[in-house]
Amino acid sequence: MDIRELQGYASFFMTIFLVVMLYWYIIYLYRSEKKGEKDYEKLGNIALDDEIDSKPINSSSVTPSENKEQKK
């Protein structure tokens, strides 16, 4: 197997690998939100509430207090 053929296989399998990773990422995003572990949408507020002294949102993870509020 010469280098060109090897490059061809490498390119093909890398593409397949990256496609799988991308689809896995979609599933991960939705599943973690459905399970109540993450809330990505709250990160959108970073742009709206962007004063230097406003409270940071810090993470997409759902805190215990937020979890309680959601369950209510």
Next chain:
Amino acid sequence: MQAHAALEYDYSVAKLFTFTTILFGILGMIIGTLIAAQLAFPELNYLLGEYGTFSRLRPLHTNIVIFGFTLSGVFATFYYVAQRVLKVSMAESKFIMFISKLHFWLYFVGALIAVITLLLGYTQAKEYAQFEWPIDIVIVLVWVLWGVAMFGLIGIRREKALYISMWYYIACFLGIAMLYLFNNMSVPTYFASGGLGNILHSVSMYSGTNDALVQWWYGHNAVAFGFTVPIVAMIYYFLPKESGQAIYSYKLSLLSFWGLMFVYLWAGSHHLLWSTVPDWMQTMGSVFSIVLILPSWGSAINMLLTMKGEWNQLTENPLIKFMVLASTFYMLSTLEGPIQAIKSVNAIAHFTDWIPGHVHDGVLGWVVFMIMAALFHMAPRMFKREIYSKKMLEAQFWLQTVAVVLYFTSMWIAGITQGMMWRAVDEYGNLMYSFIDTVTVLHPYYAIRALSGVLYLIGFLMFAYNMYKTMTSSRELSEEPQFRSPMA
């Protein structure tokens, strides 16, 4: 939070880059309009001797609008947006402030030298990468300084989650760094030959088809990481902030981001369809270009849906109008590009005026509209004055919209006419037209393009005047507007 009560965002560097955005915008567009007119009226080539010819001015136009106007706009918005979404002021770090000011001044001096060398005809003859090696080194230094400022700010941030705009700015930084370094690998001939020839001259480290492949991997991705990624960064911040509406789907923004990163880098070979590049690589370029519609439209639809339930703002706020039209043009040009990358379509479109038509509905409709809207949004916050004139803003919007439509429609017709005439053969297989036949037929469309250039330039001068008056003599604001930018 009391400890930060007196702390304010520091816009001094954002202001400096705002000035260069306006300066290079005017300069780049004057040259662009002149060279468009030269194509319609060739005698305009002889206004300034060798310095006024199309061949000398065309690289000047592209480099000033890319590296002068657009990059200044990217830096200006970065130094504004990054502080706000990271909730940290540049005034908090003397080191970052020093680096960012050095970034500006090195950039400005480098850009002026770059303009002069191109005008004098020093070029390594690679499209959008014409600068000779000493300027490349300055650009690399400028880029490193930007990176230090960017990651410095990220390092001292209060907001731990990185807002989606920051991801796009980071991608712009990393993408351009990689592309620029690899494509500009060259050997300065003066040193390699032991002191012969001009010290500025260099030759590419790649040759033949490899050189073309690296060049268009760079060229196409310079569009990706210079004209798309940082502009998406802008709209993801400025559209929500100006409208008071959070992004429609943050998850879609993340997904589109990774989709764009994955797909864009593979599409460059569509610039080399029907050339000596291996056939599989051409096909790959075509296929990835089509796939590219998905992440591009993912971002664009996300932007439009952000306005859901608030479409009344489109009629009330001209800045929303600018941004919605920008995302619409983003959709148009990201559909048009993949269509042109289909091999059979490309057989007609390649080397025709449809290509600059495509580029300009992207840059005039998407990039420039978004940068102008961003600077208009920033102005009342940076200069603590309301926008000078809403009426002028409205007039500018319509004038420039008409200009963009005239530009791309004339070039669509010109390009397809040209492509068809080049291919037309008679019953014996002889070409039906000579090159000059196409030039004669295309003259009216070239004249329309020159007219659209004049209209767009007038619109940009109105923007510059409105910004100038906003900075200097508009009504002062007692407090910073939260969402909608105030205007007289």
